[in-house]
Amino acid sequence: MFDVDKWQEIFSTIKxxxxxxxxxxFSVAWGIFMLIILLGSGKGLQNGIETQFKQDAVNSIxxxxxxxxxxxxxxxxxxxxxxxxxDFDEIIKTVDGIEHISSRYFFGGSGTVSYKxxxxxxxxxxxxxxxxxxxxxxxxxxxxxxxxxxxKYRKVASIGVPVAKALFQDGENPIGEHIKINNILFKIVGxxxxxxxxxxxxxxxxxxxxxxxFGGSNRINRITLTTTVPVEQSEKMxxxxxxxxxxxxxxxxxxxxxxYINNTLKEFQQFQNLFLGIRIFVWIxxxxxxxxxxxxxxxxxxxxxxxxxxEIGIRxxxxxxxxxxxGLIMMESILITGFAGYLGLVFxxxxxxxxxxxxxxxxFFRNPDVDFRVAVSATALLVISGxxxxxxxxxxxxRIKPIVALRDE
Amino acid sequence: xIRFENLHKSYVTGLNKxxxxxxxxxxxxxxxxxxxMGSSGSGKSTMLNIFGILDNYDxxxxxxxxxxxxxxxEKKAALLRNKYIGFVFQSFNLISFKNALENxxxxxxxxxVSRKKRNILAMEYLEKMGLxxxxxxxxxxxxxxxxxxxxxxxxxxxNPKIILADEPTGALDTTTSYEVMKLFKEINDQxxxxxxVTHENDIAERTKKVIRLKDGMxxxxxxxxxxxxNHLKVVAHV
Numbered sequence: 071m072f073d074v075d076k077w078q079e080i081f082s083t084i085k086x087x088x089x090x091x092x093x094x095x096f097s098v099a100w101g102i103f104m105l106i107i108l109l110g111s112g113k114g115l116q117n118g119i120e121t122q123f124k125q126d127a128v129n130s131i132x133x134x135x136x137x138x139x140x141x142x143x144x145x146x147x148x149x150x151x152x153x154x155x156x157d158f159d160e161i162i163k164t165v166d167g168i169e170h171i172s173s174r175y176f177f178g179g180s181g182t183v184s185y186k187x188x189x190x191x192x193x194x195x196x197x198x199x200x201x202x203x204x205x206x207x208x209x210x211x212x213x214x215x216x217x218x219x220x221x222k223y224r225k226v227a228s229i230g231v232p233v234a235k236a237l238f239q240d241g242e243n244p245i246g247e248h249i250k251i252n253n254i255l256f257k258i259v260g261x262x263x264x265x266x267x268x269x270x271x272x273x274x275x276x277x278x279x280x281x282x283x284f285g286g287s288n289r290i291n292r293i294t295l296t297t298t299v300p301v302e303q304s305e306k307m308x309x310x311x312x313x314x315x316x317x318x319x320x321x322x323x324x325x326x327x328x329x330y331i332n333n334t335l336k337e338f339q340q341f342q343n344l345f346l347g348i349r350i351f352v353w354i355x356x357x358x359x360x361x362x363x364x365x366x367x368x369x370x371x372x373x374x375x376x377x378x379x380x381e382i383g384i385r386x387x388x389x390x391x392x393x394x395x396x397g398l399i400m401m402e403s404i405l406i407t408g409f410a411g412y413l414g415l416v417f418x419x420x421x422x423x424x425x426x427x428x429x430x431x432x433x434f435f436r437n438p439d440v441d442f443r444v445a446v447s448a449t450a451l452l453v454i455s456g457x458x459x460x461x462x463x464x465x466x467x468x469r470i471k472p473i474v475a476l477r478d479e
Numbered sequence: 480x481i482r483f484e485n486l487h488k489s490y491v492t493g494l495n496k497x498x499x500x501x502x503x504x505x506x507x508x509x510x511x512x513x514x515x516m517g518s519s520g521s522g523k524s525t526m527l528n529i530f531g532i533l534d535n536y537d538x539x540x541x542x543x544x545x546x547x548x549x550x551x552x553e554k555k556a557a558l559l560r561n562k563y564i565g566f567v568f569q570s571f572n573l574i575s576f577k578n579a580l581e582n583x584x585x586x587x588x589x590x591x592v593s594r595k596k597r598n599i600l601a602m603e604y605l606e607k608m609g610l611x612x613x614x615x616x617x618x619x620x621x622x623x624x625x626x627x628x629x630x631x632x633x634x635x636x637x638n639p640k641i642i643l644a645d646e647p648t649g650a651l652d653t654t655t656s657y658e659v660m661k662l663f664k665e666i667n668d669q670x671x672x673x674x675x676v677t678h679e680n681d682i683a684e685r686t687k688k689v690i691r692l693k694d695g696m697x698x699x700x701x702x703x704x705x706x707x708x709n710h711l712k713v714v715a716h717v
Contacts, residue, residue: 075588075591075593075594078594079588082577082581083576086576086577087576380572381574383572384573384574385574385585385589386553386557386560387533387566387572388560388561388566388585388586388589388633389557389558389560389561389562389589389590389637390589391554391557391558391589392553392554392557394589468553471533471534472533473528473533473534476570476572
């Protein structure tokens with residue numbers, strides 16, 4: 071195996087058959103390269119979609135009022151439905167399986183937030199304390215809104231990390247400071263971060279306070295809740311809520327436009343299936359690529375051996391044993407396929423790294439990478455199968471009588 | 480050196496059986512310069528292949544240097560070829576991607592001679608053939624005569640006891656052919672048995688013993704008829 075002379079013989083053969091070596095090597099390297107790129111892209115697609123869904127709590131149900139589209143009990147269609155605090159309380163009272171719930175009141179105004187002489191336009195949102203969990207956000211400093219803030223109509227606010235950075239450029243601690251929202255002073259009680267960067271440019275204030283200071287009385291515009299129950303049961307929850315609201319607001323229970331209910335749990339389930347589909351798809355393509363690679367490499371190995379039949383005959387006539395002939399061809403092919411496979415692996419992984427570090431993550435593509443073990447075993451598989459594919463014709467060629475081989479012109 | 484005793488060889492192709500050698504008795508002593516003649520299909524190449532343990536036979540005995548050669552494993556045949564026999568072919572059979580020096584040195588690779596030593600030896604043999612300056616040329620850069628001289632150098636490098644040449648001048652012009660024959664004579668003068676298969680009379684004339692084959696039997700040796708005797712034997716065999 072580590073006979074220097076044998077290696078010299080192999081290297082001199084490789085050096086003098088550059089095209090053959092290149093073609094064999096290229097087919098192996100290309101097979102591996104494509105496999106890595108495919109597996110990596112599939113993973114990137116999967117990462118992208120999964121991250122998009124993890125930005126908000128995945129198991130949430132959203133309710134917002136619309137306009138009736140079916141006449142009901144003497145009411146004409148086109149009537150606007152309005153949610154109130156009572157609807158919110160009623161849902162908490164009657165619906166089982168709620169994990170977190172929050173309502174929101176949309177108030178007017180520019181959304182201009184200022185601290186001393188620093189101004190910024192941010193998304194100011196009124197909500198309940200549970201909104202922290204619904205947004206999948208995290209408290210970085212201080213605290214989030216709490217029940218007492220709601221009950222006592224406190225003018226407090228929790229701001230996102232970039233908001234704090236924009237307003238407090240002198241490095242002061244924002245907590246305890248007062249900011250102006252639509253010209254009304256709110257005290258900062260905490261700073262939060264959110265997995266979705268766009269959702270961080272936000273300022274949260276208690277919904278009750280917003281109703282009071284911005285003239286909302288008891289109106290709310292949206293109810294959001296999360297649940298941990300399975301899909302079928304969450305579907306039942308939405309039906310229950312729709313029936314409840316239909317009764318209270320006098321609209322037809324089949325009127326889907328009166329109240330919109332958006333159940334992301336169902337969507338998430340669908341996306342889970344999509345992920346599974348993508349994963350299976352990527353694997354099918356991957357396995358297909360490996361098979362195509364094996365077939366290609368085997369073909370080339372067979373042609374190479376066929377091409378060398380005469381050489382084998384000559385070598386045998388001048389005293390080469392069949393074993394030494396097969397050994398020479400096998401070592402050469404394993405050397406080429408192994409080296410080329412490694413190159414393909416390096417280039418494939420390198421390209422993925424390049425893409426992943428230079429391409430901005432989009433909603434549908436993020437951090438393409440490949441399981442290194444999978445990549446290495448695929449390379450090994452290709453090299454071994456190439457060797458096996460060469461072994462059969464090489465053994466056959468070595469068994470041919472030298473005279474037959476020598477006649478082969 | 481080489482002894483055939485009632486040697487038979489048939490080729491089977493599908494349902495047809497072609498009886499090529501029909502009971503050959505032959506004795507070639509060490510140091511002889513022999514040519515084997517015959518028209519195509521007379522069995523001369525088959526005989527040479529059996530000499531060279533490149534092919535096996537069906538019946539009879541073949542002794543090489545008093546060793547019975549029969550049902551030999553490929554490995555053992557390869558070792559014997561390497562040790563005893565040097566081949567020269569009509570189509571030269573040089574390895575196209577190796578230069579003259581490497582081609583000449585290759586048999587020594589299979590004797591596990593170190594690269595340095597075998598290159599020195601190969602160079603010596605190429606010098607003897609007057610090809611020293613062509614040592615690093617590939618076969619397709621050489622003329623027919625040069626290629627054949629490289630092939631002869633390759634056959635000699637292992638110090639064989641027998642040189643088997645299959646139509647060695649078949650692809651060469653007359654002048655070159657005579658040069659090659661002169662080489663074979665010189666080799667023979669060193670005590671190496673040389674067996675040349677040819678169908679050219681003027682080549683055969685330059686050997687010391689001419690064996691004529693006809694239809695798988697020896698017709699004559701140096702002009703003496705042996706055909707009738709053999710013919711009877713074949714009839715008896717059938």
